[in-house]
Amino acid sequence: MTADEFTHREATVNGIRMHYVDDGEGEAVVFLHGFPESWYSWRHQLRALRDRFRVIAPDQRGYNLTEAKGPYDTDTLQADVLCLLDHLGLERAHVVGHDWxxxxxxxxxxxHADRLLSLTVCNLPHPAIFRKHVRRPRQALRSWYVVFFxxxxxxxxxxxxxxxxxxxxRMIRECRPGTFTKDDIKEFLAGWRRQGLGGGIGWYRAALRRPPLIPDPxxxxxxxxxxxWGDNDRYxxxxxxxxxxxxxxxxxVEHLPGVSHWVQQEAPEEVNRLLLEHLAAVPR
Known part of the structure; x- marks a missing residue:
């Protein structure tokens, strides 16, 4: 599998030049990658879903082929997705996200539930739950890199x-053998070397300086x-x-025992099955 088998596009979205993959027809499914990845982390899901859905996977702000330009606060990052939907003429979409x-x-x-058809999240807790746990010693130790960043x-x-x-x-060691091919690693390395990871690190810095607003209630x-949830997540x-x-x-909630944080790449068949079942069950 290579990056060239997908349709690549570029647009000015929310004040930045954004690269995204856009393939297939039907209801739109938007895939949002985490750190330190890119659109390519969803390659298995894009291939599995594009015969039934319109699949869209952007490089998010500061990553790979998308412009590294702040701010990186979560209000801006949400607006990036909403502006991409507007650019594509999409009133609503299924949204799938991993990590960040x-x-x-x-x-x-x-x-912005009015813009969503459904929600799927891989290995990232609800913000209110994460806020409770991040102050506890066990999770604080697991999240040491946030302070380093x-x-x-x-x-x-x-x-x-x-x-x-x-x-x-490090990514290879944390996953089952065979998760990443040589071409996969080349793709990630090319993205990291293209403009560095300063943009992605900017997300972490902004998260402490301007934490996501969680209303009460x-x-x-x-x-x-x-x-x-891949249950073998070290983070x-x-x-x-x-x-x-x-x-x-x-x-x-679906747990995948023995699977790491990089769940959609390490266990693509399981994730694809669960995702297709979920999308099929969404009321139309």
Whole structure:
């Protein structure tokens, strides 16, 4: 599988030049990647869904082929997605997010449910649950890198060491053997080297300086929601899925034992099956 098998487009969205993949026809499914990835982290899902849906996967602000230009606060990042929908003439779409893309997906579900047909999140807890757990010692230790990323210039330098080869090896080690092909690693390395990871690190810095606004009481997410969780996530514990039903009206939670944080790449067949089942069950 290569990047060339997908249709690539570019548009000016919310004041930045954004690259995105756009393939297939039908109801739109928008895929939002996490750190330190790109649209390419959804390659298995794009291939599996494009015969039934219109699949759209942007490089988010500061990543790969999309312009690295702040601000990186979550209000701006939500607006990026909404402006992309407007650019594409889409009133509503299914939204699927992983890691940081999952955070933006949750916030869209809370704040802009009128633009969503359904919500799917992979390995990122609901913001209200994460806010509770991040102050606890166990999760604070797992999230040590968030504090490290607040330092000026040093995180960028460390991640870029050896041409980002150390970062690639870390992702490979955390997953089942065979998760990433040589072509996959080449694609990620090319994206990291293209403009660095300063934009992605900017998301972490903005999150502490201007945390996501979570109203009190927390708005109930009303669109059908699927939470997929790789239980072998070294960064986010399984316990962060507990209590999600308090904030979501219609929720399905699926745990994948032995699967890491990089769930949609490590277990694509399982994730694709769950996602297709979820989309098929959404009321029309």
């Amino acid at each position: 893309g999952g955070m933006i997906a949750w916030l869209l579900g809370m704040n 607040q330092l000026p210039w040093l995180p960028e330098r460390v991640l870029a060491a050896q041409g980002y080869q150390r970062l690639a090896r 927390v708005p109930l997410i009303t669109v059908p929601t699927l939470l997929i 986010l514990g399984r316990e962060l899925t507990e209590g999600t039903d308090e904030y979501v009206a219609t929720l399905r």
